[in-house]
Amino acid sequence: MSDAKPVRFETEGDVGVIVVDYPPVNALGPGVSEGIIEGIAKFNADPAIRAMVLIGAGRSFIAGADIRGFGTDRKRLPLGSRTYDAMDASAKPIVAAIHGFALGGGLENAMGCHYRIASRAAKVGLPEVLIGILPGGGGTQRLPRLVGPKVALDMIVSGRHVPADEAHALGIVDELVENDATLRAGAVAFARRAADAQAAGGTLPRVRDRQDKLREAKDDPGMFDAMRKSIARRARNQKAPYNCILAVEAACTLTFDEGMKREQELFEELVNSDEARALRYAFFAEREVARIPGLPKGTAIREVKTAAVVGAGTMGGGIAMSFADFGYPVRLMDATEEGLAKGMQRIRANYETSVKRGSLAADEMERRFARIQPAKDYTDIADADVVVEAVFEEMGVKKPVFAKLDEVMKPGALLLSNTSALDIDAIAAVTKRPQDVAGAHFFSPANVMKLLEVVRGARTAPDTLASVMQMGKRIGKLSVVAGNTDGFVANRSRAPFNSEMVILLEEGALPEQVDKVMVDFGYPMGPFAVGDLAGLDIGYAGRKRRAAANPNYRKLPIADRLVEMGRYGQKTGAGWYRYEKGDRTPHPDPEVARIIKEVSAEMGVAQRQFTDQEILRRLLFSSVNEACKIIEEGFAYRAVDVDVMWLHGFGFPRYRGGLLFWADGIGARAVYDQIASWHQQYGERWAPSKLLRDIAEAGGKLTDAKAPA
Ligand code: T1G
Numbered sequence: 001m002s003d004a005k006p007v008r009f010e011t012e013g014d015v016g017v018i019v020v021d022y023p024p025v026n027a028l029g030p031g032v033s034e035g036i037i038e039g040i041a042k043f044n045a046d047p048a049i050r051a052m053v054l055i056g057a058g059r060s061f062i063a064g065a066d067i068r069g070f071g072t073d074r075k076r077l078p079l080g081s082r083t084y085d086a087m088d089a090s091a092k093p094i095v096a097a098i099h100g101f102a103l104g105g106g107l108e109n110a111m112g113c114h115y116r117i118a119s120r121a122a123k124v125g126l127p128e129v130l131i132g133i134l135p136g137g138g139g140t141q142r143l144p145r146l147v148g149p150k151v152a153l154d155m156i157v158s159g160r161h162v163p164a165d166e167a168h169a170l171g172i173v174d175e176l177v178e179n180d181a182t183l184r185a186g187a188v189a190f191a192r193r194a195a196d197a198q199a200a201g202g203t204l205p206r207v208r209d210r211q212d213k214l215r216e217a218k219d220d221p222g223m224f225d226a227m228r229k230s231i232a233r234r235a236r237n238q239k240a241p242y243n244c245i246l247a248v249e250a251a252c253t254l255t256f257d258e259g260m261k262r263e264q265e266l267f268e269e270l271v272n273s274d275e276a277r278a279l280r281y282a283f284f285a286e287r288e289v290a291r292i293p294g295l296p297k298g299t300a301i302r303e304v305k306t307a308a309v310v311g312a313g314t315m316g317g318g319i320a321m322s323f324a325d326f327g328y329p330v331r332l333m334d335a336t337e338e339g340l341a342k343g344m345q346r347i348r349a350n351y352e353t354s355v356k357r358g359s360l361a362a363d364e365m366e367r368r369f370a371r372i373q374p375a376k377d378y379t380d381i382a383d384a385d386v387v388v389e390a391v392f393e394e395m396g397v398k399k400p401v402f403a404k405l406d407e408v409m410k411p412g413a414l415l416l417s418n419t420s421a422l423d424i425d426a427i428a429a430v431t432k433r434p435q436d437v438a439g440a441h442f443f444s445p446a447n448v449m450k451l452l453e454v455v456r457g458a459r460t461a462p463d464t465l466a467s468v469m470q471m472g473k474r475i476g477k478l479s480v481v482a483g484n485t486d487g488f489v490a491n492r493s494r495a496p497f498n499s500e501m502v503i504l505l506e507e508g509a510l511p512e513q514v515d516k517v518m519v520d521f522g523y524p525m526g527p528f529a530v531g532d533l534a535g536l537d538i539g540y541a542g543r544k545r546r547a548a549a550n551p552n553y554r555k556l557p558i559a560d561r562l563v564e565m566g567r568y569g570q571k572t573g574a575g576w577y578r579y580e581k582g583d584r585t586p587h588p589d590p591e592v593a594r595i596i597k598e599v600s601a602e603m604g605v606a607q608r609q610f611t612d613q614e615i616l617r618r619l620l621f622s623s624v625n626e627a628c629k630i631i632e633e634g635f636a637y638r639a640v641d642v643d644v645m646w647l648h649g650f651g652f653p654r655y656r657g658g659l660l661f662w663a664d665g666i667g668a669r670a671v672y673d674q675i676a677s678w679h680q681q682y683g684e685r686w687a688p689s690k691l692l693r694d695i696a697e698a699g700g701k702l703t704d705a706k707a708p709a
Contacts, residue, residue, distance in 0.1 A: 007020050007021070007032055009039050009043070014050045014192070015051050015052065015188045015191045015192060015195075016039070016046065016051070017184070018040070019057050020032055020056045020057065020062055021056075024059070025063035025100075025101070026057070026062045027065065027066040028066055029066040030066075030074070032062075032066075033083050036086070037083055040086045040087065040090055041086065044090055050191075050195035051094070051191035051192060051195040051198075052092060052095070053094075053096075053097050053187040053188055055096075055097040055183070055187060056099065056100065060101045060102075060106075061098040061099060061101060061102040061110065061122070063101050063106055064104025064128075065137070067131060067283065068284075070131075070133075070271060070276070071271075071276075071280065079264060083109050084111070084112025084138050087109075087113055087114075087206075088112065088208055090114075093114045093198060094113040094114050094115075094191075095113060095116070095191045096109065096110035096115070096117070098110060098116060098118035098164070098183075099180040099183050100121075101124070102122065102125075103124070103127055103161070104125075104126060104127060104128050104135065105135075105137045106124075107125065107143075108126075108137035108139045111142040111143065112142070114205050115191075117174060117183070117186055117190050118164040118173045118175075118177070119164065119183045120164050120165060120176055120177070120179065121164065123163055123164065124161070124162050124173070125160060126139045126143065126155055126156050126159065128159065128240075128244075129157060129158075129240045129241055130279065130283075131276060131279045131280050132273060132275040132276030132277070132655065133267060133270045133271050133276050134243050134266060135156060135244075135247075135263075136263065136264065136267035140156060140247035140248050140250070140251060141208070141247075141250075141251045141256060142208065143155065143248075144252065145213060145214060146171055146172055147170045147171055148213040148214075148216045149214065149248050150220070152248050153248050156247075156248060157227060157231060157245060164176055175190060208256045214251065214252050217252035224245055224248070224249045228242065228245055236522070237275075237522055237655065238275055238655050239273060240275060243266040243270055247266050247267075250262040250263065277657070278655055278656050278658075281657040281661050285640035285643050285644050285658060285661075286647075289479070289640055289641050289644050292462070292469065292481060293637050299462050299463050302464075304328070304385045304386045304467070304471045304474065305328070305385055306328065306329050306383070306384045307320075307323040307331075307388070308386070308387040309332050310333045310334075310381070310387060310388070310389045310405070311333075311334060311335075311389060311391035311392075312333070312342065312344070312346075313334075313390065313392075314444065314445075315444060316334070316390035316391075316418075317343045317347045318350075318442065318444065318445050318446030318447040319418060319442055319446045320343075321350065321368070321372070321446070321447035322476070322477070323371070324369070324372050325368055325475070325476070326474060326476055327371070328474075331375040332347075332372055332374055333374075333375040333378070347369065347372060348369060350447070351368065352365070378404055378408040379408065382408045382409055382410060383410050384409070384413060385414065386414040386416060386471060387405055387415060388416045388440055389405070389415075389416065389419075390418040390442075395423075395427075402417070402431050405431070406431035406433060413436065414436060414438070414464060414468060415431060415437045416438055416468065417437070417439050418441060418442055419439060419441065420488075420491060421491060424439045424455050424456075425458050425484055428457045428459055428460070434460070437457055437460060438454060438456060438460045438468050439455025439488065440454060440455075440472070441453035442477075443490075443649050450476065450477055450478045451480065451490070451645060451649040452478065452479045453489065453490055454480065454481050455481075455484055456482070456483060457484050469481070478648050480641050480644050481636075481637060482636065482641075482645075483630075483634060484635070485633065489630055489641065490650070492635075493623050494650060495626065497619045497622055498527075499556060501514055501527050504618060505596050505600075506557075506558060506603060507605055507610075508606075508607035508608045511526075511528035511576040511577065512528075513610070513615065514528060515529055516612075517612045518616070521653065522652075522653025522656060523651055524651050525651070529576070531575065532576050532577055532586060533569065533570055535570075535571055536559065536563050536567065536568050536569050536575050537563055540560060540563040554685055557599050558599045562595065565595075574591075576592060577592070578592075620662070621663070621671055621675055621678075622686070623646075624663045624671055624702070625675050625689050625692060627639075628689035628691045629689045631691060631705045632689060632690055632691035634707040636707060637706065637707050638705065639661075639703045639705045639706075643658020643659055643660050643661055644658065660702040661702075661703050664701045664702050664703050668696040668699075668701065669696045669699070671692065671702075672696035673696075675692070676688050691705060
């Protein structure tokens with residue numbers, strides 16, 4: 001931050017303006033709250049001033065407390081001497097003028113003001129629960145007084161951002177102005193009217209004095225238990241959502257000041273919890289991955305305004321939707337007219353499902369669908385700024401496509417492949433412009449999953465890489481760079497997990513036991529149930545290909561046996577589990593237990609019992625080890641790149657931070673010792689990563705792991 005003061009004071013006639021100017025998002029960093037308090041005192045003491053406006057400079061109002069300050073020894077202002085206490089004590093009206101975001105402590109400051117006005121594009125919210133804490137600046141006490149406890153519970157427990165028009169309808173915002181440009185003038189005029197009303201005998205409307213909306217809790221005292229019940233599954237193993245409910249409950253049962261004290265107690269219980277530290281780590285990790293180490297300063301980004309997708313299958317259609325959903329015109333092409341027609345129908349059906357579910361308005365669906373134009377042949381896509389190839393996962397199919405793209409696409413177009421594992425350098429080699437070629441590995445369903453693995457080929461130019469990263473962000477993805485190794489970073493780090501889970505069965509575990517361990521850990525679904533959903537035949541083909549290429553490949557006979565028996569999973573009514581017709585619920589299948597015993601006996605593997613901890617660590621440590629190998633080989637820049645991929649590619653529970661963050665909670669030494677012991681017991685597949693050993697011996701942290709310079 002520059003050494004300029006983060007808060008400045010201006011006047012517009014008889015209205016004082018307190019401007020928070022602490023880039024990039026006006027977080028409540030050092031000196032910001034103190035500056036606001038100073039401004040309120042200054043303008044209250046100034047007889048020429050009748051009212052005040054609190055406004056943010058730059059792109060936003062106040063985005064909340066400075067999250068970087070949590071977990072450090074930075075002291076917070078004591079209760080009773082905070083900004084909203086100064087606002088409550090102000091003799092003159094204060095109007096919050098909101099543009100961009102008013103989040104967390106930002107909205108809490110706005111609710112400390114007597115009035116709030118916002119520009120239509122603004123969003124407000126109390127997202128603290130998303131970083132494992134709760135609104136600790138009076139938000140749990142003031143919001144229920146503005147909107148009632150029921151809506152307050154929804155906003156605080158979900159952490160969602162509320163658009164300005166909804167905030168206005170709810171009563172959070174008193175007035176809307178058309179756009180940011182008119183916000184300040186509108187706020188000054190509003191402040192004058194407030195001063196006039198006060199001069200005419202009106203009282204200043206302090207949010208803390210409002211009681212009427214709290215009566216809702218008397219009419220529906222069960223709302224708190226109902227909320228606890230409704231979040232039980234997604235909030236399991238977490239404390240913050242439950243403390244949020246308790247704090248709102250306190251607003252309805254205690255006086256305002258007692259409620260504020262209760263809020264502080266509940267906040268202090270959370271702020272240094274494992275859950276909060278993990279969620280803060282995830283928040284910053286998702287921003288760190290955007291930084292490409294060694295990217296030359298001032299690398300020009302190639303703007304993407306139009307897109308094209310080759311291959312109208314499930315992935316291609318989802319990728320086309322990803323562009324259309326964010327306003328980009330996209331041409332969709334396929335090898336056959338029938339394939340193209342089918343692809344367009346599938347896209348239409350996907351959109352209609354979202355409309356039926358209520359997650360997409362019908363008119364918005366039409367706008368998005370209209371952005372996807374079928375392309376008859378390559379000439380129809382030649383002038384696109386980016387083309388994503390999403391044809392069959394075989395080199396023999398991809399190479400001719402890239403040779404053709406090289407021929408027709410305009411100079412400077414980004415030539416991307418959605419391949420999930422094939423060699424990007426081999427694909428680039430069929431073009432005369434390998435510098436423009438990279439991988440853009442979308443995760444299925446492509447229009448839903450946020451992770452975009454951007455694969456850097458040996459000859460991918462820095463500006464190509466940076467442009468693809470930016471393109472990903474612009475279509476709502478979390479772009480993370482991966483090196484060109486077999487399986488890139490996400491799937492390669494996940495591969496040992498996929499083997500280890502089946503090897504555990506050889507030794508006596510059952511699918512339902514393994515799945516329960518992983519669901520209790522926090523995954524939405526167990527890995528065997530996920531396999532049945534995706535289709536066991538897909539993994540089978542990959543294993544056959546790898547076994548053919550590598551005689552030492554560790555085969556998985558139990559998994560192969562199921563597929564050879566036609567048990568592909570949900571699509572065949574049976575896989576690791578059996579399924580009743582029309583029902584996706586996985587049921588443990590004695591037939592599978594029999595097959596496991598049979599194959600294990602054929603393999604001569606002794607059966608034994610497993611603790612939950614051993615199951616969990618056999619799966620996750622195998623991937624921790626592989627992740628360290630990927631980093632030490634230079635195929636991932638840092639630990640955060642792996643952790644973000646695990647959060648957004650594999651559903652790793654966010655409140656545990658990420659795969660390597662979680663392992664640090666156990667300690668690199670303990671992880672290494674366990675892996676070294678399994679190496680003795682099981683052989684080469686558990687050979688420890690050198691980087692892991694070095695970190696363990698140095699007493700370091702896995703989350704500090706970095707690729708060699
Ligand atoms: N503290 C510190 N840094 C922050 C920050 C924050 N609250 N919010 C954003 N940044 C940094 C971010 O790391 C990035 O840094 C840059 O700003 C741009 O962010 C007392 C206790 C506001 C919607 O949870 O949701 O208030 O990478 O890339 O996509 O009750 O940032 O450039 O170095 O995300 O336009 C509650 C968190 C805090 C809001 C903007 N507030 N921030 O999104 O930009 S707790 C939040 C966001 C609290 C009180 C409690 C988003 C955004 P760098 P960005 P964006």
